[in-house]
Amino acid sequence: MNKKITLTDEHIQQLYKFTHQHYVEHFDVQTELVDHLANDIEQIWKEQPKLSFEQARDISFKKFGVFGFMDMYEARKGALNKKYFKILMKYAKDWFRLPKIFLTISLFLFFYYGLKSVYFDYFYFSSFTILLVFGIIKGTLLIRKIKKKQLVTKRKWLLDDIIYKGTFVGGLMLFVNINNIVSLGDLDASNKYFSLFFAIIFTFLCIWEHLTLNVLPAKSEELLEKQYPEYKLV
């Protein structure tokens, strides 16, 4: 039986579907897996030419272990989260250098004196609420935007998802934790560090929300092109 050694376009498409069925949705991760499976299937066919495409594919898939593609997927996600954090830190550093440091200091002083004023409780509550509500609204809009983009392009990129969605859950957790610190840490207005502590927290939150919800999503195309050499190829 003369079996084709190179996989057809149809086989490649089937492999993309196969990775999707095994919970890998992102095109960048799928692409690396598809090429690996395709190479292995071609090798298996050289040794056992009578096997069908599906049989050879299943033999290859088993080599990924009991968790299938999950180990690889999680590792990729971890690596890209790390990359995202590095990018975030790069932009965050600007806020502690000239000229933006003046803005950071102004923000800090605004919160510090607001929290030291007689209306500190209203000030604390309004600052917290404004930052939380802005985060939820902007986060929801970003999720909608990325879903729309994925629907139009019919492709999902892992870094894109991290940029648009990754910070949403993380951000909400941050707010919950701030509340926990307040209730557990006995931090009330009588504490002399109250204004200082929350002025720092609110300043960081402002910068963090601005970067994760405005700056990085606006630069997502540029970041994706840099991360994925294949982004413009497909």
Place this chain on the structure above:
Amino acid sequence: MGNQKLYKGSLQTIILKLLEQNDKMYGYEITQKVKELTKGELKITEGALYPALHKLEADGLLDVEVAKVDNRLRKYYKLTENGTKETVSRLAEMEDFLRTMQTLVNPKFSLE
């Protein structure tokens, strides 16, 4: 097949060494090359290879290139400048480790 656990901690160094010698390689090629060089003694599993590659990439030691080969896209890994420096230091560490192990496992006795 030897004890794979003994090789586990050296996977990143093996990858770096291969890339130092081969300019750029793709995942499957790395598994096959290791199998060929060790005559089947060491088989890098898919579940270990890609996490290691992705970690090295995230650490800035590897760079990626994508090319269309046949009817599919292929992702190649190559050393960055930092990766080349790191390979030298990791290989030196590995040689030290091998020397230490050699002393422990097969000590040379002397009459002095």
